[in-house]
Amino acid sequence: MGLKVMSMAQAIERFVPDGATIALGLALEPLIPFAAGHEIIRQQRRDLELVGPISDALFDQLIGAGCVRRVTAAWVGNVSEGLGHCYRRACEQEVPHALEVHDHSNFSISLALWAAAWNVPSLPTRTLLGSDILRTNPDLSVADGLVQVKAVRPDVAIVHVQRADELGRAHAWGPLGVSEEAGLASGRIVISCEELVDASVTLSDPNRILFPETKVAAVVPEPGGAHPSPVQGFFKRDHAFHRDYAERSRTVEGFEGWLRQWVLDVPDRAEYLKQIDPDALRIKHHRPSVPADFGDE
Amino acid sequence: MGLKVMSMAQAIERFVPDGATIALGLALEPLIPFAAGHEIIRQQRRDLELVGPISDALFDQLIGAGCVRRVTAAWVGNVSEGLGHCYRRACEQEVPHALEVHDHSNFSISLALWAAAWNVPSLPTRTLLGSDILRTNPDLSVADGLVQVKAVRPDVAIVHVQRADELGRAHAWGPLGVSEEAGLASGRIVISCEELVDASVTLSDPNRILFPETKVAAVVPEPGGAHPSPVQGFFKRDHAFHRDYAERSRTVEGFEGWLRQWVLDVPDRAEYLKQIDPDALRIKHHRPSVPADFGDE
C-alpha cells in the first residue's frame, strides 16, 4: 500500500531510462506535466522518443536540452506564441543535435495510440489522404484508399491530473485529448497530481478514474506541476510565461539562460514555484460539479 | 429550445420507422431501455435490425413480438436465467417468423461501432481468430492474420440514462459498455431518463455528458424506464421479474400472456409501473460522488 507514491526525482529515475519512448502533453494545452519534463532534463536523460499530439512548449524544452532522439507528434511549438525555436534549431541546424521527426496529425496520433491500446499493428483512417505527411512518416502508408496508421507503444505515459490516491486512481477533468488511449497504449503510467487524496474520494466516482490502476507505476504529489499550462479548477494558463519563454528561446544563449533559471538551478518543483506568483494564477471562482449518486442498495 | 422533449410514444413514432437499424441495451446489463422497447412493440414496428452486445431480455421480447428481421449482437438471452426462449423459437422454428443472426463477440460489436463512429469500412482485431463466428457472420473476414470487423451504422441508438436536460445533454454513470461508440456511430440518439434536469446540472460536469447534443434527437422523461434492469443510484435489478419472464416465455402462449400483461394492455410506462412495487427496488442508500471543481477564473 502506498508504494506508488514517490517524489518526481524518484519516478523519473525509476521509470524513464535513456532511450525510452515517453508520451506526455496528452490533454493538448491543459495538464502538461512540465515538472516531470524538467526533472527529465535535470537527470540528463538522452535519446528519448517523445510522443504526443501538441505539447505546448514542453517538447521544445526537452529538445533544446538535448534529451530527444525522435519526436512522434502532430505539432511542436508554443501554442500562444507560435514557432518552437529549439525545435527549429534541432531540425534546421542539428543544434544541439539532429532530431528525427515522425509527423502526425492530431487524429492520426490518436489512432496510433488506439492501435497500440487494442494491440493491432495499425488502424485505418481517411485522414491524411492527400497530405505530404504520408511521404515523410514511415509509420503511415496507404492501402485500398485508406491510410494505415502504425501502432505507437510508449514505454511510459506521464500524465498530470487534478487528484489521485496513493494506489494510482487518478481523476482528471476538462478536455482529455488523447490521455486515455495513451495511458492504455503505454507499458506504464506515471501520474503527477495537484492533490493526493484519500481513496474514498477517487472511488466515489469510478467513471472519472482515468486509467486502470494496474498500469499506474508512480503517483507524484506535485502541486503546480503543470505550470505554465492550465489545470481546470486549480490554475489558469500563464500566457506571459509562455511569451517570455518564446522570446528568450530565440537564441541558444537565451534558451540556456532560461533553462538554468527555471530547470537546472532549481532542485525541484517547490523551489520553481517560489519564482512565480502562484496566487495570481490560482483559480478562485469554484464551479463544483453536481454529484452523481452511485448508491447501490 | 425544449423541442427535443417528448413522450416515448412520440419519440418512437418519429425516430424508429419500420426497417430501421436500432442500437439498444448498450451498457450491457444496466440501463436497458425497456420502456422504449415496449413502445416499439405497441407501435407494431416490423423488420427492425437490433444492434447491441447483450440486451438481457429486451431483444428476446422484441423478437417474440415479431418486430425483428435481423439481430447483430454478441449474446441474446436472459442474463440471470440463461436461454432466450423467443430467440430460440425464432431461430429454431421460425416462430413468429425467421430471424437473421449476425453473431459477434462483445469486443467485435464494439469495434463494429467504432468503425462506424470513425467512418472507416472496418477495423482490425485479433479476437475471433479460430472461432466459427467467422464462418456465420458475413460482416467478419480474415486478412493478413487479423479479423476485419465491418462497420455497423445504426439509424438510431436508444439509451436510458440517469439524467438529461431538455437539449439532450445526458449524464450516465456506472459501467458504459458500448454506449459511447454506439451513440457516435448512430445517425441519431433517443435518450430516456430517470430525471429531466436543468442544464445547470448537466453543464456543471461536461465530462459526464455522454454524447454530443447535435446527435440527440429526443429526450423522453421516463422514470423507471429501464425496469427490470438496474440503474445506479435509482433502481436495483429485479431478478424475480427476470425469472418470471424466463418461465412464462418458455411457451408461445406463456409469452403472449406476459406480453399482454406488461406491454400490450398497458398504455405507457406510468401504468406499467403500477403493476410493480418500485419502492422495493428503489435504491435508498446514497453514495454521492465527490464533486470536481470546474472553476475557470
Place this chain on the structure above:
Amino acid sequence: MSESYTPQELMVAVAAREIRDGDVVFVGMRLPILAYAVARNSHAPEARGLFEVGLMRDQPASAFLGTMGDPPNVAGALWATRMSNAMALMAQGEVDLGFIGGAEVDRFGNLNTSYVGDPRRPEVKLPGSGGGADISILSRRWVTLMSHEPRRLVEKVSFVTSPGYGDGSPGWRKRNGLLGGGPVAIITTLGVLRFPEGGGEAYLASVHPGHTVDEVAAYTGWSLQVSDAVSETSAPTESELASIRRFDPEGFWTRS
C-alpha cells in the same frame, strides 16, 4: 457425498483456487463472480477483477450480484469505463485468467455457446459468445465451468464459439494467431479436467468427493483420458463455504 455443500459450491471453491494472488481476472457471469469473491477473501488479496461491462474491482461487491452490472458491483469500483477499454487490457495480454461458461465443450477445450446443430436451422439456438470468444482467444489462461453431462462434454462441438486447442494438434493456437495460452481447466459437477502443458487433449485430474473415475468417464461424451495421478478434489473448506454463502446468501447461484 457430504451433504454439507452443493456441487455448485464445490465448483466455486475449485474455481477460486485457480486464481493466483496478483492475477487480473476477467470475471464471467454466475459462479465465477462468486469464485472471485472467495479468492479475494482468502489466498488472493491482491487480485483484480475486470468485468466486460466496463468495471475493475479489488474488493468483491458487498452485496449479492444477479449480474456483473448490478449496482453493488459498481459502488467502490476502481474503474467504471467502456467495454472496449476492458477488452484492450485483455488484448494486450494483461488479463491473467478468464472464466467462461459453456453449453458444450469437447476434448480439446473448444466451447460452443452458439448453435447445436446446423447454424442455418439449429436444433438449439444458444445465446452466443458474449465476451466468451474474446476471453478464450485473448486471456493468458482460462477456465470453464459446466454441468457434467454427456450432452455437454461431447466428442466434437457442432460450433466453436470460443476456441480451446482447435483440432488438438501441437501449436494450433499459435499457428492460427490466437494470443492467449488457452484453457487450463474444465471444472464440472463431477470432477476437474486439465490440459497438458502447451495444450492438447483434456484429462481427468481429480474427481469430486462421492464420485468415481468410472462415473465421470461414463458421463463424458468421449473416451476420457485419466491422469495417473488422478486424485480426489479437495472439498470446500469452512472458510470457502462461509465466503460463498456470504456472497450468495439465498443460494441463487449455488443452491438452485
Place this chain on the structure above:
Amino acid sequence: MSESYTPQELMVAVAAREIRDGDVVFVGMRLPILAYAVARNSHAPEARGLFEVGLMRDQPASAFLGTMGDPPNVAGALWATRMSNAMALMAQGEVDLGFIGGAEVDRFGNLNTSYVGDPRRPEVKLPGSGGGADISILSRRWVTLMSHEPRRLVEKVSFVTSPGYGDGSPGWRKRNGLLGGGPVAIITTLGVLRFPEGGGEAYLASVHPGHTVDEVAAYTGWSLQVSDAVSETSAPTESELASIRRFDPEGFWTRS
C-alpha cells in the same frame, strides 16, 4: 484605411461571417476562436463550436482564451471528451466549417505548416499539422487566415500539410479520397480570396478597405486571378468590433 480597427479585427469579422447559423464549427486556435465568439453573438446563435482538445460549446467562453484548452472554454461546455470523439464527428461529415492557420498557401489552397525547403534539412521547421490536416481533409468546407505576404502566398508550397485542391485539376479531392469539400476562402490582411464552386484556383473576391487590387496582386506570390465582381470587404460593424474587444480585451490576438 480607417484607424478604428486593426487588420486582425477585420479578419476576425470576415471569418465570423463565414459561419452560418446552425453550423458545427471546428474552431482552430487564435483568430478563429474570436470569430466563433463574434458569430455566435450575432447571426449564428445556433452554431456549435467543436474544439480538437475535446470540447463542444454553444456560448463562447466568458473570458479571454490564450488556448482552446483554457479553463473558461471548459466551464459550461456541452461536452468534454477525448480528441478522437471530436475527430469522429468530423470524419462523419458532421463538421460544417473548419478553420486552419497556415504559414504558406498556394493558388490551389494547399497549406504548408510543416517544412519550408527539403524536409530532410529544412530551411524552416514549422510546428506541423496539429489538427490542420484533419480539418482540411474531413470538414465539409474550410477557411484559412493568413498575413498577406509574398513568402506566404506562394506559387507552390514546398510541403502539403493540409491539402486544398491538390494540383488544381477537376475532381482532385474526390479522386484522392478526401472526404470534405475543401477550402472556400483565404482571409488575409489585405483581402479575401475565394475558390470556384467545386474547387480549383483561388481568385481575389474582395479587397480590404484602404487597399487596392494591384497592391494585393503585388503581395501575392503567383499571378493572382481577380473576380470581375471584386468588391471592397465590408468593414467590421460596431457590434462586431464590440464583440471582438469583449473576447480579446487586451488585444492579445488582434492588436499585437
